[in-house]
Amino acid sequence: MKRIISIALFTMLTAFASAQTYVCPPCNGPSCDTLTFTQPGKCPHCGMKLIKKEEEIKKLNVCFYLYDGIEVLDFAGPLEVFSYAGCNISIVSKTTDPLRAQGVLKVLPTYSIENAPPADIFVTFGGNDDVAANDPEVIKWIQSRIPDTKYFMSVCTGAFILGKAGILDHKTVTTFHNSIENLRKALPNSTVLADKRFVEDGNVLTTAGISAGIDGALHLVEKLRGHDAAIQIAKQMEYDKWVPGEGLVVKK
């Protein structure tokens, strides 16, 4: 009898397994995201371990607020990370006119502040951050997003933009190494720390300069998607020296 049950169970499991659909963890790669597989294994395009289709998790919406004179690696590092984490990323600027990153890369924003979709995560970046921080219309728009945003993040001097919107008030934060003193002056009610790769304080994550945005984004993915997901993304990006948790998480 035991044997008959075992055979029946094996048959059922086989039938279940054969009906199973596997997908590549979403990475916004045009060659990957539309493929399905009938067996587990690795994606032949990007090499990521396939997951069961029903394991696909709700895509988080992320707003990248860009402006003319933005630092290219500030946003490209987190863009790579959030993309591999399967997020829906919206590229937003004040208008949809072309802007220039790093003085040389012309970028066409997908949305303006008139039609940008709501976001779970709202991120600002460094460079000529005054373009955004000193624009009352932009700051007012960012403030209007506060109620619906779950996490705010800034990279480098993007902290000055969140700061201007009041989002960093009474928070412990960090920024680009050369802007620590200026941020202290700009935010007398905040605690601005130097020599931290990132600082997470509640739902606000601020990072040090430029490349530190990669670490901040990986930390946020680790928090929202789990350690294994973040490790897999770091490996995919060959960001070999990533040290999970190499930042300050403020305990309340």
Add this chain to the structure above:
Amino acid sequence: MKRIISIALFTMLTAFASAQTYVCPPCNGPSCDTLTFTQPGKCPHCGMKLIKKEEEIKKLNVCFYLYDGIEVLDFAGPLEVFSYAGCNISIVSKTTDPLRAQGVLKVLPTYSIENAPPADIFVTFGGNDDVAANDPEVIKWIQSRIPDTKYFMSVCTGAFILGKAGILDHKTVTTFHNSIENLRKALPNSTVLADKRFVEDGNVLTTAGISAGIDGALHLVEKLRGHDAAIQIAKQMEYDKWVPGEGLVVKK
């Protein structure tokens, strides 16, 4: 007499110093590159150590060849590095039509293959590299650039593009960790190594995947501009864990 000579020398040096003009090492930052200073010190915008105007070195021309479906960090990392090294970077694609990086970032190329200026350094990147590698017109154009190019560099699967143009023949090279075997098949006359952050073989530098492009670009800057320049850029980018020379330089 000695004292008189000393005073005269001091006066001359003071006069020379007061006539001296200092500039920020070029970083393509619109707020930095047009500023001049009469005293040594740090740039108030980006914090880089000011250099004497006459120490400004000939700007190297770098061609970034982009295509639709390109991986964003593949090119953004080196763009940040070469930008801080003061290079003239041209963003080139087959046409000047908008392309999409990482599936979400719309980029407007500055030049097409019809009008791209000559370059000292020619760089290709990974992603949907077939778009470029399988386009005979693009490959023919890249081949036409060989005589005037001093250095070729590829990031990630950008190696398949240089490979298709014959630039990697009989060279020792590397690529994205998941594409090592495929590159071996594509380039039977080359030696394709795994587990190398970058490989430099003569005037060809190939890197591992995605974030390894930052290391490759820093290595090339170190080679062309010296160790101190590369260290200064890594520090500026807060790429703290950069290990200079962490790659293979093939000795002939």
